[in-house]
Amino acid sequence: AFISLGTCYEHLGEDSKAVDQYNLGIDQDDPAAYLCRGRIYLKQGYKDLAYADFNAVVEKDTVLTEDSDRQFALYFLWRYEEALDWQKALDTRFPDSKVVDFSRACLYSVLNRPEDAVTAMEAAFKHGLNNFSLIDNNEYLDAVSDIPEFKSLEEKHRAKHNALIESIRKEIRSILSGEGSGPAFSNS
Structure with a gap:
């Protein structure tokens, strides 16, 4: 908190x-x-x-956890190889974690590795990242936030997320108006 x-x-x-x-x-x-x-x-x-x-x-911060920040501290201490090694250990330990993927995107961004940052962000979206305010307000991503590949990727997933939210809203309105009982809300 x-x-x-x-x-x-x-x-x-x-x-x-x-x-x-x-x-x-x-x-x-x-x-x-x-x-x-x-x-x-x-x-x-x-x-x-x-x-x-x-x-x-x-x-x-010596234990591999999804929310580890050690790699960023190492980055600020100019210990880039150690930062990358820690991130790789996190990637190995948590291969399907949107949190670790997002951290990797941030680390690659601050290390000025935009292609790797975009690839990591793509993995984060694949693993379920949909916190767009986190993306919008994260200064670690400043180095890549305006490159076309990153913007395109973010816009694509933001649109998918917004479409999902809108479909849920429509389904809720339909149920509340008595017109339907969509699959997300069925009792079966």
């Missing part, structure tokens, strides 16, 4: 409130909170504080 709220404050440009939230996450020893706070420190020019936070992530 602290990370989500901190991220909201960041998007509102309220970095001090974001840091307050990340500090609450750090009080609970959450490596992601260190990463987020470190990114703010880096943006503000406090490199020593930022690198201390990134090193804390590397020290604490």
